[in-house]
Amino acid sequence: MExxxxxxxxxxxxxLTLKSGNIKDFEQRLTQNAQLYxxxxxxxxxxxxxxxxxxxxxxxxxxxxYMLTHLVGIxxxxxxxxxxxDIAAIKKAVYAEGLKARASGxxxxxxxxxxxxxxxxxxxxxxxxxSGEALYDEGILAVDVHRPDATITVEVREQCYVYGSQHPxxxxxxxxxxxxxxxxxxxxxxxxxxxFRMLARGMKIDCLYFHSHPYTxxxxxxxxxTLAKTLARYGVGTHLNVVPFTKVQERIRDSAxxxxxxxxxxxxxxxxxxxxxxxxxxxxxxxGESLGQVASQTIENLTVTNGFAAYPVLRPxxxxxxxxxxxxxxxIGTYETSILPYEDCCVLFSPKHPVLRAxxxxxxxxxEAMGIEQMLGExxxxxxxxxxGWLEG
Ligand code: ATP
Ligand code: MG
Numbered sequence: 199m200e201x202x203x204x205x206x207x208x209x210x211x212x213x214l215t216l217k218s219g220n221i222k223d224f225e226q227r228l229t230q231n232a233q234l235y236x237x238x239x240x241x242x243x244x245x246x247x248x249x250x251x252x253x254x255x256x257x258x259x260x261x262x263x264y265m266l267t268h269l270v271g272i273x274x275x276x277x278x279x280x281x282x283x284d285i286a287a288i289k290k291a292v293y294a295e296g297l298k299a300r301a302s303g304x305x306x307x308x309x310x311x312x313x314x315x316x317x318x319x320x321x322x323x324x325x326x327x328x329s330g331e332a333l334y335d336e337g338i339l340a341v342d343v344h345r346p347d348a349t350i351t352v353e354v355r356e357q358c359y360v361y362g363s364q365h366p367x368x369x370x371x372x373x374x375x376x377x378x379x380x381x382x383x384x385x386x387x388x389x390x391x392x393x394f395r396m397l398a399r400g401m402k403i404d405c406l407y408f409h410s411h412p413y414t415x416x417x418x419x420x421x422x423x424t425l426a427k428t429l430a431r432y433g434v435g436t437h438l439n440v441v442p443f444t445k446v447q448e449r450i451r452d453s454a455x456x457x458x459x460x461x462x463x464x465x466x467x468x469x470x471x472x473x474x475x476x477x478x479x480x481x482x483x484x485x486g487e488s489l490g491q492v493a494s495q496t497i498e499n500l501t502v503t504n505g506f507a508a509y510p511v512l513r514p515x516x517x518x519x520x521x522x523x524x525x526x527x528x529x530i531g532t533y534e535t536s537i538l539p540y541e542d543c544c545v546l547f548s549p550k551h552p553v554l555r556a557x558x559x560x561x562x563x564x565x566e567a568m569g570i571e572q573m574l575g576e577x578x579x580x581x582x583x584x585x586x587g588w589l590e591g
Contacts, residue, residue, distance in 0.1 A: 205259040206280050207266065208359055209250035212273035212369045220375075224400075228271045228372040234434055235265035235588060264590065268431045270398045272367030276351070278359040285320060288329045291360035292350050296333040299348035299362055306342035307333065311352040318354045325352055368398060373433050376400030379512060380471055380480035381429075383407050383438070385421040385540060388486030388515055390429060390532040391523050395514035396484050397433045404478045405429070405436055406471060408443035413547075418540040423584065428532050430586035439474055440582040446573055447547050453568050456549045460494040461502060461556050463547070465565055466574055468506040473578045475509050483507055488515040488523070498555040505558055506565075 211228065225245050232243045232250065239261045241254035250272070254262050259277075266275045279294070281287040292309060299307060311325035320328065329352060333339045339348070353359045381393040383405040393403050407422045423438065430436040443466075450462050471483045487495045504511055515523055527533035553561075 202256060203280070204253045205256050205262065206278050206359070207252040207262055207275055208278045208353070208361060209252065209266065209275040209367070210273040210364075211245065211248050211250055212271065212367070224271075224372055224375055227375050228269075231271075231372050231374065231434055232265055232269055235269065236261055266365070266367065268368070268588070269372075270368045270370050270432055271372035271400075273369055274364045274367050276361040276364040278361040281358050281360055283315075283318065283354060283358045285325070285328055288325065288352055288358060288360060289332060292329040292352065293332050295350045295360060295362040296330070296339050296348070299350070300338050304347035305340060306346045307339040307348040307350060308341060308343045308346040309350045309352060311354070313354040315354050315356070325354065368432065370398030371400035373397055373400060374402050376402075377482070378402040378404060378478065378480045379482045379484045380475050380478060380509075381405045381484045382467060382471060382486075383422055383426060383429075384486070385418055385425065385536065385538075386486065387520075387527050387533065387536040388488060388491075388523055390425045390486075390536065391526045391530070392484055392486040392512075392514050393429050394432060394526065394530050394532075396482075396512060397429065401482075401484075403429060403433050403436055403484070404474075404480055405438045406441065406474050407438060408441050408446075408467060408470070410444045410447050410547075411442065413444065413447070415540050417538070421535055421538050421540055423586075424535045425532055426584075427586045428530065428535065431588050431590070432530065434588045436586055437478065438584045438586065439478075440584070441470055441577050442580050443577060446570065446577055449568060449570055449573060451547055454564050457551055457553045458556070458561065458564055459547055459549045460552045461499050461561060462565060462568070464494065464499075464503045465506045465561070466570060468503055468511075469571070469574050470578050472506075472508040473575070480509070482510045482512050484512045484514070486515055487513045488518055488520075491520070493552040493554055496554055498557075499553070502556045502558050502561050505562070 229243055229245050239254055239258035241252060241258055244251045252262055279291045281291045309326040309330040311322040313322050334341050351361050376399050379396050379401040381403050383389050397403050405426045409419050426436055426438040446466050450459050454462055
């Protein structure tokens with residue numbers, strides 16, 4: 199009996215090829231991140247010439263595919279078969295892929311061959327033509343080189359790889375190459391997407407959530423924890439800091455003009471975010487704001503909020519519309535959680551007519567008059583801390 203072959207995956211490493219300066223660091227980080235998901239799985243991860251190769255025993259194939267559907271920094275991946283470097287073996291593997299494609303509904307196909315080893319006796323065109331022959335001779339699939347239902351790829355390298363369908367990956371830069379950001383995470387649709395966006399630019403993301411028990415329910419917080427857990431899977435883990443903000447919200451309600459409640463709350467959040475950055479080593483604050491989406495998100499109000507941040511405020515969704523944001527939320531699996539009905543704190547204290555164009559000096563004076571600084575320090579000191587890992591569960 200033949201020994202059981204390892205499961206083999208070929209991974210296209212997207213944008214890394216562009217970053218000539220620090221490409222070594224990026225490649226190393228990508229490999230390390232991939233290995234983190236596969237600890238104890240007997241898997242081997244290698245990166246060579248813009249390709250990542252993952253090999254693991256069949257029993258670990260599920261773990262490899264979990265990694266590939268969460269790892270950031272790859273353009274796409276496919277499970278491949280390694281075959282002997284001769285055309286008979288290639289034909290057999292292409293035939294098997296063709297049958298699989300047929301079984302999943304494909305009617306047409308093409309074979310795309312690449313040959314980096316020029317010593318191989320056939321050129322790419324010949325490999326494509328010969329290896330697909332049996333499939334169209336036997337009427338299993340018809341050839342369509344322009345818009346095939348299925349593409350079967352043959353790569354003749356130091357080994358020979360054959361694979362069928364390719365899965366898209368999460369493009370971007372490997373998490374951990376872009377410093378750390380502190381995400382203001384609420385239970386809405388936007389902030390988890392904002393966190394993912396920065397994560398996919400290489401940032402490690404820690405999260406900060408403000409709750410207002412008993413005005414907000416425990417379910418609202420559970421929702422945020424679920425969102426943090428989902429982000430953790432892409433970000434090789436995350437920390438969630440939960441800060442009690444009830445007293446702060448009540449102080450704002452009782453001592454400031456109602457129209458200013460939302461912007462004052464944002465300013466208080468920034469002050470606490472500064473404290474959290476100081477402790478976590480984050481170099482930026484990330485929010486899910488999008489210009490004009492709600493009254494508090496005018497350029498004037500965002501500018502006033504910025505004045506209270508001691509770090510750059512990154513708003514990756516600033517120019518995106520809601521449909522685009524929702525599409526990302528669905529892709530990364532946060533949407534279903536975000537649309538659960540439990541309200542986060544802002545909604546309950548929201549004024550009917552929030553100030554649209556806050557002025558920095560005026561708003562600053564209202565803020566000062568509230569005498570809220572000490573309360574903010576106490577709220578931060580009373581925070582709860584949770585850590586979520588990158589594996590499911
Ligand atoms: P989201 O969908 O992310 O909740 P939103 O469109 O509802 O955003 P706002 O409620 O105005 O907008 O909040 C703007 C941003 O402020 C959020 O994207 C988030 O980054 C931050 N934020 C709001 N509420 C909280 C909270 N309770 N805890 C932490 N951050 C918050
Ligand atoms: Mg919200």
